[in-house]
Amino acid sequence: MKKVLALVLVLVLTAALFAGCDKGPETVKIGLITPKTGDLAVYGIAVENAVILAVDKINADGGIDGKDIELIVYDNKADATESINVFNRLVDNDKIVALVGPVISSTSLAVAPLAEAAGIPMISPTATNLAVTPDYEYVFRACYTDPYQGAMVAKFANENLMATKAAILYNAGDDYSSGLATAFEGTFTGEVVAKEGYTADDVDFRSLLTSIKELGAEVVFVPDYYNTIGLIATQAREVGLEAVLLGGDGWDAVQSEYGDVTEGYFFANHYSTTDESPLVQGFITDYNAAYGETPNALAALGYDGILVMAAAIDAADSLEGADILAALKGTDMDAVTGHITFDANGDTEKSVSIIKITNGDLVLETKISK
Amino acid sequence: MSYFIQQIVYGLSAGSIYALIALGYTMVYGIVKLINFAHGEVLMMGAYFTIFGIISFNIPIILALPISMVLCALLGMFIDRVAYKPLRNAPRISALITALGVSMFLSNFFKLLFGAEKRKMPDFPALKGGYVFGDVTIPYKAILTLVLTLVCLITLQIIVRKTKVGRAMRAVSEDKQAAQLMGVNVDLTISITFAIGSALAAVGGVLYAINYSQIFPTMGTLTGLKAFVAAVLGGIGILPGAMFGGFLIGIVENLTKGYGAGGWSNAVVFGILIIVLLVKPEGIFGKNTREKV
Missing domain, CATH: 3.40.50.2300 (Response regulator)
Structure with missing residues (x-):
C-alpha cells in the first residue's frame, strides 16, 4: 500500500513539474x-x-x-x-x-x-x-555615431553654407568632442584655418576666439555640451566674432538659457520638433x-x-x-x-x-x- | 600689434581675479604659515551668495557684493576657528591636510545644496560692450574688474601699512610669540586676516561670475590653484608679489591661448610653478631666507 502511494505521489509531482512548460512564457x-x-x-x-x-x-x-x-x-x-x-x-x-x-x-x-x-x-x-x-x-x-555626425556637419558647412574657411574649437580631453572635431576636419573641403583645443575647466575663451576672428574663419565648429557652448557663444559675441558657430547633438537645450547669444547658429541633432x-x-x-x-x-x-x-x-x-x-x-x-x-x-x-x-x-x- | 595688446587686455582682466585670490593665500600664509587650500572655495561661495542675492532677493549688485563680502568674511573666520585653530600648534603638515579636507568638503557641500550643474549669471546690460581704440576693444567688464582689483589692493595696503590692525598683522607675521608678549591679541589678528582674505575672494568670485557668466560648485578649485601659483611666483607672504604674480599668470595664460597653444595653457601655468620652485623658490619679490632645519 505504501509503495502504491509513493508511486502515485511521484507521478503527481512529475506531472506538476511539466505543467508549467507547455504554455510557454506569457x-x-x-x-x-x-x-x-x-x-x-x-x-x-x-x-x-x-x-x-x-x-x-x-x-x-x-x-x-x-x-x-x-x-x-x-x-x-x-x-x-x-x-x-x-x-x-x-x-x-x-x-x-x-x-x-x-x-x-x-x-x-x-x-x-x-x-x-x-x-x-x-x-x-x-x-x-x-x-x-x-x-x-x-x-x-x-x-x-560621433564621426558620422561630425562629417555631416562638415557637409552642411560645405554645401549649404558654402563656407571656405573653418576653425575648429574643441575640448581636447573629451572623446566625444575630439571625435567630432576630427571627423569635421576630415570631411570639410575648404581650408581649416585653426584647430584649437581647450580643457574641460577652461572658462576664458576670449583669447582663442580673438585669434579665430583674426584668421577670418566663416564658420567655427564647436562640438561640446550646451553649458560650455553658452560660455563660448557669450564670449564670441563679446569679442565681436561674426563667424557662424556650428555644433553637434551636445548643443541640445542650449536655447533655454543661451538663446540670445546662440541666435543664428546651427547644430546637428537626431530629430527636430518642427519636423x-x-x-x-x-x-x-x-x-x-x-x-x-x-x-x-x-x-x-x-x-x-x-x-x-x-x-x-x-x-x-x-x-x-x-x-x-x-x-x-x-x-x-x-x-x-x-x-x-x-x-x-x-x-x-x-x-x-x-x-x-x-x-x-x-x-x-x-x-x-x- | 593691436592683436597683442588685445590679448594683454584679456590677460589683465583674467589676472585680476587670480591676483585677488592670491592676496588671500599670501596674507594667510604670511601670518600663520598655512596654505589655505579652501580659499578657492570661498571664492565659489562668494559668487553663489551674490547670485542668490540678485536672483532670490532681487537686490542690486552694488548691495549684493558687500553683503557677500561680509558673509564670506564671517565664513572665513568660522573656517579658521573650526578647522585651523585647534591645529595652531600642530605640525604644519596636519593643518595643510586639513585645508585640503575643508576645500573638498565645501565644494561637495555646495554640490549637495545646489546641484552640480552650472548656473547662469543674470545679464548686466550696463556691462555689455566696451571702449574701442582702433582695433583694440577694452570691454567694460575688464575695466570694472581692473578698477575693483586696484581699489582692493590699495585699501589693503593702507590697512596693512597705516592702521593699528595692520601693524598687529605685521607683528604677528614676524614673530607670533613676541607679538603676544607685547600685548597683541594674536587670535583676533589671525581672525581678521582670514576675514579680509575671504572678503577679497568674494570680490574675486563676483568678478569671475561677471566675466564668465557661469558659476558651479567646483569653480574655485582650478582658479584657486592658479592663484596659488601666482602667490608662489610673486613670493608667498608678500602682498605686491601676489598682485604681480596674478597679473603675470593671467597674461601668460591668455598669450598661450592667443598664439595657437590653447590646449597647453594649464600646462604652461603649472610649468611656471615648477620652474619657480626649482630656480627661485622664494619667488620674484622674495628675499632669500635660509630655512632652519
Missing part, C-alpha cells in the same frame, strides 16, 4: 538599463519615459504576437560597474529576451561584451561612441499628453530603440536570441529619428537634422544624409 520580457539618479539622470529619465510610452502603445495594440511586453527597468547611475550588476540581474533573475540600453556610451561599452556572451540582443538608443558596436554581433544602436512628418508629430503629441513636456532627442531615440527591438521580436516569431538577432539585422523601418537600417556593425546611417537657433527656438533647417 509575456515578452525586455530589460532597460538607464541612469535614473545622479548627474545624468535627466538623460536617463527622458529615455525611460519614452520607452514606457512605446511599450504601453504596443501592448494596447495587442502586444507582440498576442503577448504583452513586460518592461523591467533598472537604474545604473551612469556607472559602468553598476551597469554590469544590473545586466546580470536582468539575465539571471528576470530572464529577459532582449535589452534596450544602456544610455551612456561608457556604460554601453561595459555591457556590450556581456550581452554578446549571453546571446542577448541589445540596442543602445543613445550611445554615440564609435567603439560600442563593431566588435559585437548582438549589439546595435538607434543613434548615429512635419506625422510619425514625429504623433510621438510629440503622445509624449506631451503623457508627461506634459516636449520630448528631447534622447527621448526620441529611446522611443525608436524599443520600437526597433519590438519589431524584430515580432518578425522573428521567436524569443531565442539568435532568431531576434537575424530579424534585427534585417530592420528596415521609418522611425521618429529617421529611416533605420543597420550596417554590418549594427550602426545606423540615417539622415542628420540640422537645427537653426531662431528667436530662442529650435527650427529644422535641413536634413543631411550621406
Whole structure:
C-alpha cells in the first residue's frame, strides 16, 4: 500500500513539474538599463519615459504576437560597474529576451561584451561612441555615431553654407568632442584655418576666439555640451566674432538659457520638433499628453530603440536570441529619428537634422544624409 | 600689434581675479604659515551668495557684493576657528591636510545644496560692450574688474601699512610669540586676516561670475590653484608679489591661448610653478631666507 502511494505521489509531482512548460512564457520580457539618479539622470529619465510610452502603445495594440511586453527597468547611475550588476540581474533573475540600453556610451561599452556572451540582443538608443558596436554581433544602436555626425556637419558647412574657411574649437580631453572635431576636419573641403583645443575647466575663451576672428574663419565648429557652448557663444559675441558657430547633438537645450547669444547658429541633432512628418508629430503629441513636456532627442531615440527591438521580436516569431538577432539585422523601418537600417556593425546611417537657433527656438533647417 | 595688446587686455582682466585670490593665500600664509587650500572655495561661495542675492532677493549688485563680502568674511573666520585653530600648534603638515579636507568638503557641500550643474549669471546690460581704440576693444567688464582689483589692493595696503590692525598683522607675521608678549591679541589678528582674505575672494568670485557668466560648485578649485601659483611666483607672504604674480599668470595664460597653444595653457601655468620652485623658490619679490632645519 505504501509503495502504491509513493508511486502515485511521484507521478503527481512529475506531472506538476511539466505543467508549467507547455504554455510557454506569457509575456515578452525586455530589460532597460538607464541612469535614473545622479548627474545624468535627466538623460536617463527622458529615455525611460519614452520607452514606457512605446511599450504601453504596443501592448494596447495587442502586444507582440498576442503577448504583452513586460518592461523591467533598472537604474545604473551612469556607472559602468553598476551597469554590469544590473545586466546580470536582468539575465539571471528576470530572464529577459532582449535589452534596450544602456544610455551612456561608457556604460554601453561595459555591457556590450556581456550581452554578446549571453546571446542577448541589445540596442543602445543613445550611445554615440564609435567603439560600442563593431566588435559585437548582438549589439546595435538607434543613434548615429560621433564621426558620422561630425562629417555631416562638415557637409552642411560645405554645401549649404558654402563656407571656405573653418576653425575648429574643441575640448581636447573629451572623446566625444575630439571625435567630432576630427571627423569635421576630415570631411570639410575648404581650408581649416585653426584647430584649437581647450580643457574641460577652461572658462576664458576670449583669447582663442580673438585669434579665430583674426584668421577670418566663416564658420567655427564647436562640438561640446550646451553649458560650455553658452560660455563660448557669450564670449564670441563679446569679442565681436561674426563667424557662424556650428555644433553637434551636445548643443541640445542650449536655447533655454543661451538663446540670445546662440541666435543664428546651427547644430546637428537626431530629430527636430518642427519636423512635419506625422510619425514625429504623433510621438510629440503622445509624449506631451503623457508627461506634459516636449520630448528631447534622447527621448526620441529611446522611443525608436524599443520600437526597433519590438519589431524584430515580432518578425522573428521567436524569443531565442539568435532568431531576434537575424530579424534585427534585417530592420528596415521609418522611425521618429529617421529611416533605420543597420550596417554590418549594427550602426545606423540615417539622415542628420540640422537645427537653426531662431528667436530662442529650435527650427529644422535641413536634413543631411550621406 | 593691436592683436597683442588685445590679448594683454584679456590677460589683465583674467589676472585680476587670480591676483585677488592670491592676496588671500599670501596674507594667510604670511601670518600663520598655512596654505589655505579652501580659499578657492570661498571664492565659489562668494559668487553663489551674490547670485542668490540678485536672483532670490532681487537686490542690486552694488548691495549684493558687500553683503557677500561680509558673509564670506564671517565664513572665513568660522573656517579658521573650526578647522585651523585647534591645529595652531600642530605640525604644519596636519593643518595643510586639513585645508585640503575643508576645500573638498565645501565644494561637495555646495554640490549637495545646489546641484552640480552650472548656473547662469543674470545679464548686466550696463556691462555689455566696451571702449574701442582702433582695433583694440577694452570691454567694460575688464575695466570694472581692473578698477575693483586696484581699489582692493590699495585699501589693503593702507590697512596693512597705516592702521593699528595692520601693524598687529605685521607683528604677528614676524614673530607670533613676541607679538603676544607685547600685548597683541594674536587670535583676533589671525581672525581678521582670514576675514579680509575671504572678503577679497568674494570680490574675486563676483568678478569671475561677471566675466564668465557661469558659476558651479567646483569653480574655485582650478582658479584657486592658479592663484596659488601666482602667490608662489610673486613670493608667498608678500602682498605686491601676489598682485604681480596674478597679473603675470593671467597674461601668460591668455598669450598661450592667443598664439595657437590653447590646449597647453594649464600646462604652461603649472610649468611656471615648477620652474619657480626649482630656480627661485622664494619667488620674484622674495628675499632669500635660509630655512632652519
